[in-house]
Amino acid sequence: DIVMTQSPESLTVSLGERATINCKSSQSVFFSSNNKNYLAWYQQKPGQPPKVLIYWASTRESGVPDRFSGSGSGTDFTLTISSLQAEDVAVYYCQQYFSTPVFTFGQGTKLEI
Amino acid sequence: EVQLVDSGGGLVQPGGSLRLSCSASGFTFSIYAMHWVRQGPGKRLEWISAISTTGDSTFYADSVKGRFTISRDNSNNTLYLRMSSLRSDDTAVYYCVKVTSNNWYDYWGQGTLVTVSS
Numbered sequence A: 001d002i003v004m005t006q007s008p009e010s011l012t013v014s015l016g017e018r019a020t021i022n023c024k025s026s027q028s029v030f031f032s033s034n035n036k037n038y039l040a041w042y043q044q045k046p047g048q049p050p051k052v053l054i055y056w057a058s059t060r061e062s063g064v065p066d067r068f069s070g071s072g073s074g075t076d077f078t079l080t081i082s083s084l085q086a087e088d089v090a091v092y093y094c095q096q097y098f099s100t101p102v103f104t105f106g107q108g109t110k111l112e113i
Numbered sequence B: 001e002v003q004l005v006d007s008g009g010g011l012v013q014p015g016g017s018l019r020l021s022c023s024a025s026g027f028t029f030s031i032y033a034m035h036w037v038r039q040g041p042g043k044r045l046e047w048i049s050a051i052s053t054t055g056d057s058t059f060y061a062d063s064v065k066g067r068f069t070i071s072r073d074n075s076n077n078t079l080y081l082r083m084s085s086l087r088s089d090d091t092a093v094y095y096c097v098k099v100t101s102n103n104w105y106d107y108w109g110q111g112t113l114v115t116v117s118s
Helices: none
Strands: A004-007 A010-012 A019-025 A039-044 A051-055 A068-073 A076-081 A090-096 A109-112 B003-007 B010-012 B018-025 B034-039 B045-051 B058-060 B068-073 B078-083 B092-099 B105-108 B112-116
Touching: A004 A090, A019 A039, A019 A090, A019 A109, A039 A068, A051 A068, A051 B105, A076 A090, B003 B092, B018 B034, B018 B092, B018 B112, B034 B078, B034 B105, B045 B068, B045 B092, B058 B068, B078 B092
Parallel strands: A010 A109, B010 B112
Antiparallel strands: A004 A019, A019 A076, A039 A051, A039 A090, A068 A076, A090 A109, B003 B018, B018 B078, B034 B045, B034 B092, B045 B058, B068 B078, B092 B105, B092 B112
């Protein structure tokens, strides 16, 4: 299975500041035939199921604020929140969906203010 | 509006069985693959099972293979997970998840808690 490793495990950022979360996969999740990275980011708030923020490593889901952005390719990826808002306090997970159907997740990054 | 309603969780003794259900609405259930994902206390999200649109193909994580069975009823828009030989490390919130045609998860159920304890 592809192992996903996130860093840091927890992060404290001030309101209005930038938050950066990293995700590394144990093997490439880039598919050359369609030039896409099979990597998604999810946000999970306490007591709620996860919600997709980003797919194809950098495509924002409809309705997700543009302060959330994803980047990276191959095995190294980043989720950036450009200006942290109070409602962004959550745990963030990366997920690879390259190895169908075993879609593995990172261990999560807890974001606090 | 897409809705996935998980149910069937509860307290069960080690070695016991349970059947989870996920009632789907707001989309054409029969044309999407569906997965089950669980989250143990303090643990990361763990994919545990997948089923094709018709139910002809099923897949399991090694941790549940031989003990869990995924199925679906497209006429009633319902996904199931039959769990047997339950162990304490199966304690988790179980989510049913809708898979997009490109394989990421776009909708999740609210989750149902399974506690395996004597």
